[in-house]
Amino acid sequence: xxxxxxxxxxxxxxxxxxxxxxxxxxxxxxxxxxxxxxxxxxxxxxxxxxxxxxxxxxxxxxxxxxxxxxxxxxxxxxxxxxxxxxxxxxxxxxxxxxxxxxxxxxxxxxxxxxxxxxxxxxxxxxxxxxxxxxxxxxxxxxxxxxxxxxxxxxxxxxxxxxxxxxxxxxxxxxxxxxxxxxxxxxxxxxxxxxxxxxxxxx
Amino acid sequence: xxxxxxxxxxxxxxxxxxxxxxxxxxxxxxxxxxxxxxxxxxxxxxxxxxxxxxxxxxxxxxxxxxxxxxxxxxxxxxxxxxxxxxxxxxxxxxxxxxxxxxxxxxxxxxxxxxxxxxxxxxxxxxxxxxxxxxxxxxxxxxxxxxxxxxxxxxxxxxxxxxxxxxxxxxxxxxxxxxxxxxxxxxxxxxxxxxxxxxxxxx
Amino acid sequence: xxxxxxxxxxxxxxxxxxxxxxxxxxxxxxxxxxxxxxxxxxxxxxxxxxxxxxxxxxxxxxxxxxxxxxxxxxxxxxxxxxxxxxxxxxxxxxxxxxxxxxxxxxxxxxxxxxxxxxxxxxxxxxxxxxxxxxxxxxxxxxxxxxxxxxxxxxxxxxxxxxxxxxxxxxxxxxxxxxxxxxxxxxxxxxxxxxxxxxxxxx
Amino acid sequence: xxxxxxxxxxxxxxxxxxxxxxxxxxxxxxxxxxxxxxxxxxxxxxxxxxxxxxxxxxxxxxxxxxxxxxxxxxxxxxxxxxxxxxxxxxxxxxxxxxxxxxxxxxxxxxxxxxxxxxxxxxxxxxxxxxxxxxxxxxxxxxxxxxxxxxxxxxxxxxxxxxxxxxxxxxxxxxxxxxxxxxxxxxxxxxxxxxxxxxxxxx
DNA sequence: AATGAATGAGAATTCATTCAT
DNA sequence: TATGAATGAATTCTCATTCAT
Numbered sequence: 001x002x003x004x005x006x007x008x009x010x011x012x013x014x015x016x017x018x019x020x021x022x023x024x025x026x027x028x029x030x031x032x033x034x035x036x037x038x039x040x041x042x043x044x045x046x047x048x049x050x051x052x053x054x055x056x057x058x059x060x061x062x063x064x065x066x067x068x069x070x071x072x073x074x075x076x077x078x079x080x081x082x083x084x085x086x087x088x089x090x091x092x093x094x095x096x097x098x099x100x101x102x103x104x105x106x107x108x109x110x111x112x113x114x115x116x117x118x119x120x121x122x123x124x125x126x127x128x129x130x131x132x133x134x135x136x137x138x139x140x141x142x143x144x145x146x147x148x149x150x151x152x153x154x155x156x157x158x159x160x161x162x163x164x165x166x167x168x169x170x171x172x173x174x175x176x177x178x179x180x181x182x183x184x185x186x187x188x189x190x191x192x193x194x195x196x197x198x199x200x201x202x
Numbered sequence: 203x204x205x206x207x208x209x210x211x212x213x214x215x216x217x218x219x220x221x222x223x224x225x226x227x228x229x230x231x232x233x234x235x236x237x238x239x240x241x242x243x244x245x246x247x248x249x250x251x252x253x254x255x256x257x258x259x260x261x262x263x264x265x266x267x268x269x270x271x272x273x274x275x276x277x278x279x280x281x282x283x284x285x286x287x288x289x290x291x292x293x294x295x296x297x298x299x300x301x302x303x304x305x306x307x308x309x310x311x312x313x314x315x316x317x318x319x320x321x322x323x324x325x326x327x328x329x330x331x332x333x334x335x336x337x338x339x340x341x342x343x344x345x346x347x348x349x350x351x352x353x354x355x356x357x358x359x360x361x362x363x364x365x366x367x368x369x370x371x372x373x374x375x376x377x378x379x380x381x382x383x384x385x386x387x388x389x390x391x392x393x394x395x396x397x398x399x400x401x402x403x404x
Numbered sequence: 405x406x407x408x409x410x411x412x413x414x415x416x417x418x419x420x421x422x423x424x425x426x427x428x429x430x431x432x433x434x435x436x437x438x439x440x441x442x443x444x445x446x447x448x449x450x451x452x453x454x455x456x457x458x459x460x461x462x463x464x465x466x467x468x469x470x471x472x473x474x475x476x477x478x479x480x481x482x483x484x485x486x487x488x489x490x491x492x493x494x495x496x497x498x499x500x501x502x503x504x505x506x507x508x509x510x511x512x513x514x515x516x517x518x519x520x521x522x523x524x525x526x527x528x529x530x531x532x533x534x535x536x537x538x539x540x541x542x543x544x545x546x547x548x549x550x551x552x553x554x555x556x557x558x559x560x561x562x563x564x565x566x567x568x569x570x571x572x573x574x575x576x577x578x579x580x581x582x583x584x585x586x587x588x589x590x591x592x593x594x595x596x597x598x599x600x601x602x603x604x605x606x
Numbered sequence: 607x608x609x610x611x612x613x614x615x616x617x618x619x620x621x622x623x624x625x626x627x628x629x630x631x632x633x634x635x636x637x638x639x640x641x642x643x644x645x646x647x648x649x650x651x652x653x654x655x656x657x658x659x660x661x662x663x664x665x666x667x668x669x670x671x672x673x674x675x676x677x678x679x680x681x682x683x684x685x686x687x688x689x690x691x692x693x694x695x696x697x698x699x700x701x702x703x704x705x706x707x708x709x710x711x712x713x714x715x716x717x718x719x720x721x722x723x724x725x726x727x728x729x730x731x732x733x734x735x736x737x738x739x740x741x742x743x744x745x746x747x748x749x750x751x752x753x754x755x756x757x758x759x760x761x762x763x764x765x766x767x768x769x770x771x772x773x774x775x776x777x778x779x780x781x782x783x784x785x786x787x788x789x790x791x792x793x794x795x796x797x798x799x800x801x802x803x804x805x806x807x808x
Numbered sequence: 809a810a811t812g813a814a815t816g817a818g819a820a821t822t823c824a825t826t827c828a829t
Numbered sequence: 830t831a832t833g834a835a836t837g838a839a840t841t842c843t844c845a846t847t848c849a850t
Contacts, residue, residue: 005809023225024310027845037811039847048845104306108226145372145380152384155361156354163353170347178347182354186384207834229820239836244821246834409813427629428714431841444814446842508710512630549776549784556788559765560758567757574751582751586758586792611830633824643832645826654824 009034009044013051018097022052022108052105053113059098060120063091067127077135078189084128085183086176088157093172096161103158128154135187142188153183211236211246215253220299224254224310254307255315261300262322265293269329279337280391286330287385288378290359295374298363305360330356337389344390355385413438413448417455422501426456426512456509457517463502464524467495471531481539482593488532489587490580492561497576500565507562532558539591546592557587615640615650619657624703628658628714658711659719665704666726669697673733683741684795690734691789692782694763699778702767709764734760741793748794759789 012033016025027048031038045051067087074080092099106117132150135141143149157179164175214235218227229250233240247253269289276282294301308319334352337343345351359381366377416437420429431452435442449455471491478484496503510521536554539545547553561583568579618639622631633654637644651657673693680686698705712723738756741747749755763785770781 019309021223021225021310023223026843028843038845039812040810042846043809107221108223144383145376148372148377148380149384151365152358152361152381155364156358158361159354159357162357170350174347175350178350179354181346182351182388185387185390188387228818230818240820241822241837242835250820423713425627425629425714427627430839432839441815442841443816443843447813452841511625512627548787549780552776552781552784553788555769556762556765556785559768560762562765563758563761566761574754578751579754582754583758585750586755589791589794590788592791632822634822644824645832645834646830648825649830 005034005036006044009036009041009051010055013045014055014097014101017052017055017105018100022048022101022105049108049110049113052101053109053117055098056102056106056109056117057120059095059102060117060124063088063099064120064124064127066091067124071127071131077131077138077140078184080131081128081135081183081187081189082180084131085153085157085180088154089160089176089179090172092158092160093164093166093175096164099158099161103161125150125154132187135189140189143186149186153186156182207236207238208246211238211243211253212257215247216257216299216303219254219257219307220302224250224303224307251310251312251315254303255311255319257300258304258308258311258319259322261297261304262319262326265290265301266322266326266329268293269326273329273333279333279340279342280386282333283330283337283385283389283391284382286333287355287359287382290356291362291378291381292374294360294362295366295368295377298366301360301363305363327352327356334389337391342391345388351388355388358384409438409440410448413440413445413455414459417449418459418501418505421456421459421509422504426452426505426509453512453514453517456505457513457521459502460506460510460513460521461524463499463506464521464528467492467503468524468528468531470495471528475531475535481535481542481544482588484535485532485539485587485591486584488535489557489561489584492558493564493580493583494576496562496564497568497570497579500568503562503565507565529554529558536591539593544593547590553590557590560586611640611642612650615642615647615657616661619651620661620703620707623658623661623711624706628654628707628711655714655716655719658707659715659723661704662708662712662715662723663726665701665708666723666730669694669705670726670730670733672697673730677733677737683737683744683746684790686737687734687741687789687793687795688786690737691759691763691786694760695766695782695785696778698764698766699770699772699781702770705764705767709767731756731760738793741795746795749792755792759792762788 009030012030013025016029016033019025027038027041030048031041034041036044045054067084070083070087071080074083102117102121106114106121109117128150129147132141132143132146136143136146160175160179164170166172170178211232214232215227218231218235221227229240229243232250233243236243238246247256269286272285272289273282276285304319304323308316308323311319330352331349334343334345334348338345338348362377362381366372368374372380413434416434417429420433420437423429431442431445434452435445438445440448449458471488474487474491475484478487506521506525510518510525513521532554533551536545536547536550540547540550564579564583568574570576574582615636618636619631622635622639625631633644633647636654637647640647640650642650651660673690676689676693677686680689708723708727712720712727715723734756735753738747738749738752742749742752766781766785770776772778776784
């Protein structure tokens with residue numbers, strides 16, 4: 001029961017933070033959306049900032065763990081990157097609110113809390129970095145500025161959370177495929193091309 | 203003189219809105235940063251939201267006008283897109299605060315003001331859309347989902363405002379070049395490739 | 405307990421609004437007079453305007469209900485009017501602040517709230533109108549302009565709230581009697597005269 | 607020219623003070639309505655309170671002087687009262703805004719200014735008092751509480767400013783006549799009655 | 809587990825007024 | 830005569846948070 005309530009609070013926060021931003025969301029709205037009194041809210045969330053950090057950490061943890069698992073044992077850099085891109089895109093399409101919050105509200109966090117969130121994000125981005133670096137090292141990727149490319153691709157994929165709608169004509173799989181394709185092309189890995197066909201099993 | 207003060211206010215706002223968000227910025231901070239009393243502030247800015255909308259409109263207007271001018275008379279779709287990407291990237295690198303605000307704080311605007319800003323943004327994005335569509339129509343670009351690709355590239359370029367530092371190792375020209383390169387690749391226009399070499403004069 | 409506080413707030417407001425007008429009364433004064441912080445004040449009153457409208461509606465409701473009850477079953481127009489005048493005068497003498505507020509601060513209300521208050525007032529005035537009209541119809545009253553007379557008498561009675569003091573030499577009953585007498589005279593009902601004598605039992 | 611401007615300011619103030627009250631009217635509205643900058647406003651009005659007191663004094667002065675003149679040499683108490691009532695009613699009908707301000711905004715004045723206004727008002731009311739007292743002394747009026755009657759009649763007449771419209775069916779003369787009639791009746795002077803017919807010459 | 813009551817601090821905005829020009 | 834610029838103080842109202850119950 002307590003768990004349900006806690007979950008209700010979290011969902012209310014995700015909805016509101018994503019819609020109006022952290023500072024744009026008041027405790028009262030949060031309480032109302034959670035069907036709780038403001039006082040009760042504090043029983044579940046600690047402070048408003050705790051709640052935000054919690055949401056961010058959970059989302060990043062999920063992304064990080066599933067990415068690490070998906071990539072485990074995959075040695076081919078192109079496949080690794082494809083896997084990462086698809087997972088990233090799908091996660092952003094499926095949880096646009098949570099991911100939007102992670103991607104855009106980090107700056108409101110107090111330094112201490114920011115550190116814990118940023119370190120998770122850095123850990124996640126290291127997976128991308130490793131894949132790109134490996135691909136470059138093996139000559140599979142051809143890009144003048146691997147670091148820049150990596151961050152550019154990440155931002156490109158983050159954007160999905162801003163606009164993708166499951167009601168649109170594009171399926172989640174096709175979306176992920178397309179982004180993976182763009183990423184490989186941007187990395188100069190397109191000629192070896194057959195990536196698209198092979199990645200179906202994911 | 204009045205102009206100077208007004209400009210001071212605008213710069214203070216740009217700095218603070220970009221650093222802490224619209225809702226995270228108080229008018230007291232704004233006044234302090236502008237070296238004005240809060241009351242005097244209102245002599246120059248109308249409301250806080252007016253100030254925000256003003257910054258956004260000015261920034262978009264600049265981007266839109268210079269993009270339209272840069273693209274005028276350029277018929278080759280690849281060159282048009284290259285031009286747009288470079289301008290976009292450079293603007294985001296040079297005015298990261300203004301562009302960050304435009305890209306991230308639209309949701310705080312009141313419906314009426316939002317409309318005026320969004321319509322400017324839409325007008326700008328149409329330039330991208332036209333270039334992409336033209337390229338696809340002429341078979342210069344090869345992409346399964348032109349609309350998605352366009353938005354993905356835009357988001358990729360927007361990201362520049364978040365991380366680029368002129369103190370880094372990459373020059374503005376190189377940065378723009380690299381992004382243009384990635385964009386063309388993502389659009390499947392890489393084979394014609396010599397774009398990089400030709401665009402030097404820009 | 406909560407009720408006590410709410411009542412304290414209401415009384416503070418009645419006192420201050422009557423003394424300095426709605427716009428002349430600040431919420432700080434209101435809070436101080438209520439022995440509450442300004443923030444706590446809002447726990448009880450909604451907005452300042454809500455508080456005002458509340459006071460007005462309560463006062464009018466009281467007046468309306470007691471007038472309707474007092475007049476119920478009274479068929480003689482002269483007696484009906486006498487009853488209304490006396491009740492009106494006594495209410496204004498006993499609750500000079502509330503009635504003064506109703507009579508003088510309606511114009512500060514927002515249209516929506518104004519409507520709700522005005523409709524109550526209209527309903528109340530209809531009681532007067534009915535009595536006057538009935539008297540005229542039966543030839544008991546003799547006045548060239550019944551509508552004007554009715555409003556003139558109402559204003560005359562409203563005035564009581566401005567000056568009557570229970571510390572003066574006139575008792576409430578005598579005051580009411582005197583006003584009823586003036587009203588009947590103004591309506592040309594004096595000749596039947598014995599009204600004064602008969603109304604003693606009230 | 608200066609006079610015109612000064613007059614414009616005064617009229618703007620009369621309009622706004624009557625519509626929204628003194629405290630409900632801001633300096634900026636006043637300036638806008640006067641087609642002046644707020645700074646220029648101060649050139650003409652002194653302080654906001656000065657302006658208010660000025661309006662009140664002028665209005666009362668006018669009323670007082672014309673009443674004194676109209677009543678001069680009139681010895682018959684009934685005629686004197688009739689004259690006062692008619693003048694009062696007509697003034698309130700013709701200058702509803704000014705008279706409303708005088709009748710309702712005295713309480714916002716600072717003690718010192720209030721005194722000067724109140725003393726004018728008292729002087730004016732003395733004319734009424736004299737007429738009533740004289741009538742009572744001579745047995746022309748028959749009222750149990752002359753003082754109360756006088757104030758009741760005054761309030762009744764003040765009310766005209768609240769509702770009379772020249773666009774209505776009642777002419778100013780008829781209106782004044784009717785009020786004078788009601789006043790005499792309330793004072794028990796109706797039997798001698800012919801007052802109505804005789805007062806035509808006024 | 810839940811909440812009504814309470815609050816200090818702060819929110820954005822307007823106040824009446826002054827002054828240099 | 831006129832005003833743009835400036836402001837300290839006040840405005841109404843909301844903030845996130847605590848606490849006694």
